[in-house]
Amino acid sequence: MTSEVNSEQAKWWNAAGEGWANAQDIVDLVLRPLEELLAQKALERPRHRVLDVGCGTGAVTRAIAKALGDAPECVGLDISQTMIAGAAREGNVRFVVADAQTHTFDETFDLVVSRFGVMFFEDPTAAFRNLLRATTPGGELCFITWRTPEENSFMTTAQKAAAPLLPDAPPLDPNGPGPFSLADADNTKKLFEQGGWDGVVIQPVDRVCTMPEKLLVPYLSNLGPIARAIKAADVDERPRIIDDVRGAFDEFVHGDEVRVPAACWQITASAPL
Template identity: 40%
Template structure:
């Protein structure tokens, strides 16, 4: 008996809808949470002496702005209109030499061989066709250019990210828990799956390095994090008030082990994926 293939969620619709709005609201929390990762990518850009950098899935521009301020320029690309609008506003306010493209990096018509370096902070796990996306990004990279991606390792190694889903499953039985390999945070968790994909797209010397980054945000921001981000956050607003109250109580208990010194602290178990564009001299 044959089964119809599982339909992938429309990422453009998601990121121009509830997820995009939520990330705009939580921009400061997300930047604070992932500051060590933005710092790492900025340092990589400097150590590689990359002058033309593309930040894929740039969101509200936190990493792009930091790279631009440190190196003199950066271009960010994201499918979300709301997030790109916020990124442009932040660049204008700060005067950072960054610019932003609102489009899907999988299909955008980038100038050929434009970039020295492609970076991403959790922005590449949502493509409809990852092989086509990375082939398009390679087309936009100069010969000998480089790829530096930070992605999540497995859900098991990142228990913090599924804390809300586990705490809420008895109240929200229809809520599906995010899994390794599926489009979403853990899509690139398995190097044995991702390496052939990047090879097939034309990248060379694909390497995976396991790195644990410290991540934290203020305890005052916990309710915003719980009610706006992740699988639970996306459905929270539609719940009846009584269920919202019960859910908040359950979630606060679940996150209590991560509280320390007025902050929520956890370890972001990541892969740093590195690869080279063929030809030329690698940066």
């Protein structure tokens, strides 16, 4: 069930889900360093049940299930029906379509993780409080989020390249739901504390994410603002658009490899006993 609260985001991510599902293998490859970080976190202690918030097509959910073996159940939750429809079911995983901000959980988790799935809430404090309700006392949270746009130039390059092609798109509101909404660490710490979490620690994490150069165009064509621009254009126009925007990414191409520096926060906290 999805709620009315985050209905704009639900619409947005349902529209994006098809591209994410098409490019699932590429996303999983590019973001693997951050998936590994969360799988390592899961291995730090025995776990009974793990929740992956805003799981998208479920790479992190599956990776944690694989790392932990059969016993713990790993649940991936996402507001987007199309993302979950594209999520491969492997290992001891279960997927739920729901809004993490409002969903009534009928079970608790001793670890709650997310890779880039918690920056889109209309009311982040309410969402983090709801996730606390879903966490066993003493349980932990570990979220990966983006730092500032200035530190994440691959994403801003995509925004800039797509902007002239999407003249009607509303400007990004840095304070509203969006990829950079938790970029201000001091403010983010307060949001988690107001949500009732203990021991909130926010640390920078830097990784270089890579993919073969031949996957760059399929990546751009399926994900993010360039995919939206392509979808909005006439079919005949699409190859020209791809050619035009591809050049903007030359600085990230090193021989036959694309290198994307990812400047992130790792947010950890625990549920009061």
